[in-house]
Amino acid sequence: MWDSNLTTWDAKEMGPKRDIMGELSKEIRKRDMKFIATFHRHWLLGWFPTWDETTDASNPEFEGLYGPKMKKGDFQYPLNPHQIDAGIQKHYPLADEKFNKKWLARLKEIVDKYNPDLVWFDNKMDVIGDSYRKDFLGYYYNHAAKNKQEVVSTYKFYDFAKGSAVLDLERSRMSEKQDFPWLKDDSIDWKS
Known part of the structure; x- marks a missing residue:
């Protein structure tokens, strides 16, 4: 959603040809409000079916959009926090060095620009x-x-x-004062 120097898959080049984040940050601050940058699914490691040859998600040309190609079953999202507390092994691989570097570079770009x-x-x-994560x-x-x-900055669980x-x-609460x-x-939609 920003004008990135790190990828062509951004709103400025591929979308509405506008720097959405830049425009929002200026307008929000004009109103003396705080500006929030949100990051979801950590740039798609294992989020799209990049193993599925029947979709364009498997095409290496679109890695910048869908994330790196993975084998089916390589990435299964983690167990719930109670299972993690119990010491049950997580079921997904960590991102490789290339992915980690891209993740950090994009965050630094957001911090520097906005x-x-x-x-x-x-x-x-x-x-x-x-x-x-510590470097960020x-x-x-x-x-x-x-x-x-x-x-x-925020985090969930143990991130x-x-x-x-x-x-x-998210959609949760603590039972006691912390x-x-x-x-x-x-969410603003009960069905989302």
């Missing part, structure tokens, strides 16, 4: 290497300190270390 006040992550971020937080927080900007960002509970900041979000 200075988001909040970077919200959907879950499944644990496919990204731990050192890359360090980059984002240091960039904010340099610009005297108060910022927040970041407790205290390094704000825990996000001693750390957290965020709750919900």
